[in-house]
Amino acid sequence: MFRILSVVFVTGLVSIANAQLCTKWSAPQKLGLLDTKMLKEVSGLTVSKQFPDRIYHHNDSKDLGAFYITDLLGGHTQEVLFTSEKVVDIEDVSMGPCDVGQCLFLGDIGDNKKNRKTLDLWILPETETFQDIAATAKKVTFQYPDGPHNAESMAVHPKTGDVYILTKEADEEGERRSYAGKLYRLSRSAFGLKDSTLQFVGTIDLPWLNYNYGLFGGMATGMDISPDGQNLLIASYENFMEISMNKIMNEVPNSRSWKRNQDYRVIDLRDFLSQLEAVGYSPDGNSFYFESEFNPEDGGDKESPLFRMDCLERKP
Template structure:
């Protein structure tokens, strides 16, 4: 969705309390240090998913109606190593999200609604993740999706890594709902998604941890971590989301130790934030204050709802203006 929001540099990041930094450890997954997307065709990267079949590769796509294309990005170099053209899906309308299920399939969410929740249905596409990374055409299955309580605008879609169930987070002005799909998607019938929880964020993407125990949801200026709790999400705290020109995507690295945050724009940066405490406990679970660098419910930098995001944007604009006033003119 082309609602561009500008960042104002280091001063704004410090003011808003965000914190990001590369996760440096030899044992971490490829891509844990972040990368820059090099492909000039990718100008509106709106979703991000770590490959299951090809370690170190991350899948992305452009926003809106760019076409039925998926791009495999090398997490070491940021270069595109394969372009997938989907067939069997008609004309994509507003592609916003991508996720990989435990069945080895890639799920693509054509779930955006720039008309503000006017379309009576949206689509999810499913295709097998290619065994070989090369430019190719892959036939996908298209699923019709509706919401039990009427049309919604959404940009976040996640497939649970253990159950394979698909979830969508509404992009609501004052937060939105978490919608659960049927246990199995049906290509010959309408798939009804039902609201099961509230998400206190103007959400642009979400991701499950590899073990399925955590859910991270991001917006433009912050994020919220949830304990999955068997499908009854329990809010844990706020995520330390890096300030980006238009923060649209998030995914876990395969080892679950880093959250990668992506943005739209040509040559966009995918920035890492270490999941503090990941893997420290014997059962692989994290405490609320450990998830994604969260600071608990009482602190952090998440701006919940559309009003919060707009307010943060105003702060950035003011800071940018102050910076211009304080900047000394160069001698000619």
Template sequence: MRRLPLVLATVALAALAATAPAASAAEPPAASFVIEDPRITESSGLAASRTHPGVYWTHNDSDDGPYLYGVDAATGRTVARITMTGVGRPRDVEAVSLGPDGQLYVGDIGDNRNGGWEHVWIYRFPEPKQLGDVTVKATQFTVKYADGPRDAEALMVHPKTGRVYIASKDREKGGLYEGPANLSGGGANVFRRVAAVPWVTDGAFSPDGNRLALRGYLVARTYPWRDGRPEGEGERVDAPWQGQAESVTYTADGSALMFGAEGAKSRVVAIPVAAQPGPGASGAPSPRSSPNAAAADPEPAGEGGNFTRGALVLAGATVLVMGGRRLLRRRRSD
């Protein structure tokens, strides 16, 4: 009977351990990699897969396909090639982004006539659940700008609202253009200028939707995103020098920015993202502190939720141990 407290303590520790979060498939730690596929010589866009951890979608910017390639960051090798049908012949594919609906958005938005195309296109289709070479039927959307044609290389889909944004490539009058709440396949989708931005070649939203990253050949910046607009002058990111610097995306977990460039066996460089200030500061609020977080999940299943449940289990286990000790003392006195 002297082992009773030890047995109860062991049970308590086991119960406490049971409150720890279960292991799950996670995004591999961000690391730079080289795109090994000899078919990819003009990588002009990047998007981190949410379905396949460690895989990045990319494409050539012209005279290829229409194809989208899935590259495994661990090896640099192509693990999927998507052939799009139903989109005609693309002119100048410059960007790819993944929406909250699990669909890939491909931006055929480049304008080799320097603002001469009357319209450009966006192609959309579901991200494949299985890796490999597949053919998909994409939906084609016609895009026009409210203030006239322009060249662009950056297309970003907000990860919460699903709204599509395009940043024009203009050294003096670069602008961020907002598309309609829902794209329509039946007519032109008019994009309207909502903010001035620098001359950029690509952009991406953070996975929580609180920041917008924009890059050019020489400079990259991230901006707090509030009320559907970038805020302030942004913060400079130590982007690598890559020559024909054409692409940027966040890792799926938001821990790093991945910078890509054109060229055979081009290198994708990982730059860790610094922690941002909390609410009320100049940075973006953390996902836990978003206005809807409390209503959507009154006790998050993250560290706070697990700590609360663990404390309750530990308190209960303590009661068991103390009760066992009292029972032992009573039996000894009998």
């Protein structure tokens, strides 16, 4: 069972009712340390909207078909196995609406070698104990319309239930540069099809928007959509970017025309963590949680802390 904490957020947090981008974020607050014996290579997180004091996490590639539950401080870790089938590379997790209420969506979307013909989305009904989860887990197989891509960022729209995937486009060894990510959508209506094809939405040119960052500031490593469906939060290795969903839902994204501090805002975290790959909004949308992949062997982070940042101000 999980402890129920009375979590008190920073005084002065503002409402998301006006759907404006946050203009002032608090400094990162370290909440606790993840259990790296279980979360050895954490790569995604999402916060429960139904159950207080609960965050879902998952490990990176070559793990079991499992996810992990902690409290809001990253403690009391429990492992939940949802399938005995092989999973290839789960890269992100999101909460979203489904036929039985709220579901956990796990995106098996990693493809570093860009040779996977199809990818998988696991949809798991959210319950208090997740008993018999393997019997209720649903796998949706899909493909890109233009050939394989590598991706680490996925989010479910909290109103429509559609799934969005943003690709990670980079040449990390040759030219050492990143490229505009491609945004795709999997409609909720396609979940029942035997084989589904993603719909191309447009490009989000992180290298252009993050013009004063290097290679690692131009690669999308995780994302989430705010609970009101109005804002998109994208993580890179060096920062977060919050974008108005109006620029995505109501038009074909042309990110090079977006105005900084109006259509999107950058939250700088350069040199803060070595492998930032997991981010998720709080249920009220006034905060977000994030964590870094535990990677001491390769000179990366020697522990896996859980952080939260709070929105202190929203201005038109």
